[in-house]
Amino acid sequence: DGEEHKGGDKDREAEITNKLCFGTFYNGLTDCVNHLLCKLSCFCGAVLISQKPRKEEAEHPVTTKKKSKEEIEAAKALKIKKREEEEQQRWRWWEEDKYEDGIKWKFLEHRGPFFPPEYQHLPDNVNFYYNGKVVKLGLAAEEVALFFAQMLDHEYTTKDVFRNNFFKDWRKEMTLEERVLISDLNKCDFRELHTMHKEKVEARKVMSKEEKLVMKGTNQKIVEEYGFCILDHHRERIGNFKIEPPGLFRGRGEHPKQGMLKKRIQPEDVIINCSCIPEPPAGHHWKEVRHDNTVTWLASWTENVQGSCKYVMLNPSSKLKGEKDWEKYEVARRLKSCVNGIRQQYQQDIKSKQMETRQRAVALYFIDKLALRAGNEKEEGETADTVGCCSLRVEHITLHDLLEDKDCVVEFDFLGKDCIRYYNKVPVTKRVFKNLKLFMKNKEPGDDLFDRLNTCLLNKHLSSLLPGLTAKVFRTFNASITLQEQLQQLTLLLTDNPAEKLLSYNRANRAVAVLCNHQRVPPKTFDQSMANLQSKIDGRREQLALAKSELKLAKKEVKAHSSDSKLQAVVERKKKAVQRCEEQLMKMEVQATNREENKQIALGTSKLNYLDPRISVAWCKNMEVPLDKIYNKSQRDKFAWAVDMTGADFIF
DNA sequence: GGCTCGACTTAGTAAACAGGCA
DNA sequence: TGCCTGTTTACTAAGTCGAGCC
Structure with a gap:
């Protein structure tokens, strides 16, 4: 327990x-x-x-x-x-026993982060043109020009915001002479740089086996030197030991800063956190070296586009990440034991005389029912315009007294994290509906729906109900409990066909992904690959029909010459062929169903971040499904703690 | 009490890789 | 053997949340 x-x-x-x-x-x-x-x-x-x-x-x-x-x-x-x-x-x-509160490690040693190679000038035969004339750029301006050239095939470079931000930042990298000359991005011709880049990518693809091996070896050396640390006597993998190379900022959606130059990070920008000082690259020094064992990062720096901190941290398979993950699911399980009380309370609070309490209750109702994110406030103009629950605006919901035969329907339409659209039509209780009308009264579309509420107030309230409870715990809890319930329902009447078992698992996983709105862009080749699979299925069907008729014929022959043992053997062979065909056909059909249902849904995010792995491990044990059918190598490493401690009787 | 910032988790996309098939 | 396609890994942006400051 x-x-x-x-x-x-x-x-x-x-x-x-x-x-x-x-x-x-x-x-x-x-x-x-x-x-x-x-x-x-x-x-x-x-x-x-x-x-x-x-x-x-x-x-x-x-x-x-x-x-x-x-x-x-x-x-x-x-x-x-x-x-x-x-x-x-x-x-x-x-x-093992845990450290006292706040202490993350007692000893930490690492090599420092790995820096990308310095930029080298373009070959002489590759030219940048301005207004039709060759211009030899200095090192700094040329490097940034190449960032843009590499992206010419991408939609980014057609967007005005991206182009303007890029051009402004590029000009800052130019010499005075270059800046005077290059004043219009539309007169810039990056095509030769672009071609060179594409050729390099192509060359990498067609490298010989030997060349690939050499490259692999080089990378492996880097991983071995920089990719591990020693944390309290144990060798642990580092997650992102490479410093992010410079480039153009790829903010998602309508990000106002897209296209800005993400500058090169030098050792002088990097803070190291460890027990013993790693050697900085030759001729350089670290910004600072600390010994702070209350944090889990190994190195950090401040990026120039948004001014935020970036960290080098451990791999998900590490103790520091695993311990936190385990704790996360334990908090969610604690919520399970008191969620009924919390639900009763917010239903009561919806009737409160205090506007703040009512708004909090309705927001919590959405967070619980729809697994919405908390919705922190964001600085306007600094990021794309996305919202979560507390930051919903009037324009993001439409109220329908009656819609598609259902009373009191709320239609949500907003951009959430990563500018992923959330669109949902949800019937709600009359009380919630009435309150929403009240919250929207006399407001403009751009006004906050919950004007008396923010995530801080909401989380303070939640932590008073249960220590450690915050808005995001509801997402974890609802995701995990949904998986458990779906697995119970979907695998209740199952035969022991392994493909069917897996389809059911994926369906349960998919129910969670839908709840959490984890979407993906369908792969470009999706339609083609579905068509290919369908034609394979058709082919297999024909093969099965043929195998069946051959079996029939063989049986007839046996009837006619019953004593012939050779003919008996033929029948047995034909029977096996039919059986094999049927199995293969079934497998393909299941595969097609699964793929079609996954077209726009991403299963990985929920599997990695929201589903208590112990539920899946217990299910595998109960259903006699090998664990590697649902978790790949890195997922098994990440959830090693759960794999080791979970029995078939685990209940979330 | 509001605001900022640091530390951490969660997220989708692109690149690299692996494996099946002709 | 090489191509094609699905899977895995790498990358890094974008959230959440709490501590500390004024």
């Missing part, structure tokens, strides 16, 4: 807190010991790594000759063995 588990953790935490109350001297001492231990584990880790082939190579060894059956079997066995070994080496942090 998770509740009890957490309770136990709390007791243990208190115990550890007592143990660790020796002050900074003690901490300093433990750091030194940790350091020595880490040096040792780092060395051991390096030895282990150098002996181990990379993940991809281990799973798909490079071969030139065709593999025999035995070889394939051996490769499979090796793969299983590797997986077991990996499992044995895994840091089972979930079995």
Whole structure:
């Protein structure tokens, strides 16, 4: 039971807190010991790594000759063995005691972030033209010109805002002479730069096997040097160890800053957070080196477009991320046990005399029922115009007393996170409907719907109901509980066909993705690939019909010459062929259904961020579905804690 | 109490990769 | 073997939320 588990953790935490109350001297001492231990584990880790082939190579060894059956079997066995070994080496942090509140690590060592290579001038035969004439640009202006040229095929470069922002920032990178000359973006001809870029991309695609291997090796070296850190005796993968290269800002939707120059980050811009100072690149120094073990980031810098902080953090499979993830689902489970009371209360609050309370109650009703995001306030003109629940405006909803035979329908139409459109027609209670009318009274379309409410007020209220409860917990809770319920319903009457089981899992996952409005642009090749699959299905159907008639014929032959054992064998063969055909056809049909239903829905986001992995692990155990059918390698790594601790009886 | 900022999670898209098939 | 296509990974933008300041 998770509740009890957490309770136990709390007791243990208190115990550890007592143990660790020796002050900074003690901490300093433990750091030194940790350091020595880490040096040792780092060395051991390096030895282990150098002996181990990379993940991809281990799973798909490079071969030139065709593999025999035995070889394939051996490769499979090796793969299983590797997986077991990996499992044995895994840091089972979930079995360890937690640090006292706020402390994230005791020792942290890393190499610092990896910087992208400096820009090199264009070859002499590649020219930029202004007003039809060749212009040789200086290094800085040329680099930025290439950023734009690389994007010529993209819709961005046709947008006025993008072009204007780019041109303004580009001119800042020009010399005085260049700036005087280049005054109109429409007179700029980047085509040769664009062609060169495309040729480079093409060349990369057609590289020989050997060249690709060399490149892979180089990248692997970088990953090994920069992609791992030592955190409290353990080697952990870093998520984003590469500094973001310079380029043009690709804000989503109608972002007012799209096209602005994202400048190159130097070591002098980077703050390092660790126990021991990593060597900065030659000739450079770090902006600052800290030892702050109350945060989880390894390095940070401030980006110039929006002035926000960027961080180097650990991979999702790490202890720091996993522990937080586990805690997130535990809070959601705590909400489950008291959600009925909370629902009763907000239904009561809808009748309150206080306008603020009523608005809060209606907003919470939407957050709970529709899994809307909280909706923080945003600075106007700084980002695209998107909203969440608390920041909804009058123009984002339409009230219908009667719509499609339903009373009191609210029609939502707004842009949410990442400018993804939220469109939904929802029947609501009469009381909610009446309140919405009241909130909209005497307001302009651009006015706030909930003018007495913001996310801060809402979250303060929520945390008074349950410690740790915020608006986003409702999304996690509703997503997970939906998955659990859907899995129960959809797999109740299932046969033991594996394809059907998976289709049901995906359908349950899809129900959550729809609830959370996780959309994707259908792939460009979608229609074509569906048509291809359909023709394969048709072909298989014909094959099945043929196999069936051949079987019929063979049976007839047996009847006529009943003693012929050869004919009997033929019948058996034909039977098997029919069976095989049927199975393949079924598999394809399921695949087609699944793909069609996924056309505009993205399942990954909910799977990674909202669905308690223990629900899926328990389902796999109950349904006898191998876990790797629903989680790929990195998902299994991310949810290792859940895979390890969950039995078939887990209930969210 | 309002505002800003830092730290972190959540998100969609593009690039890279893997595997099946002709 | 090479092409095609679906899957996985990398990338980084865009949210949430709480602490601290004035």
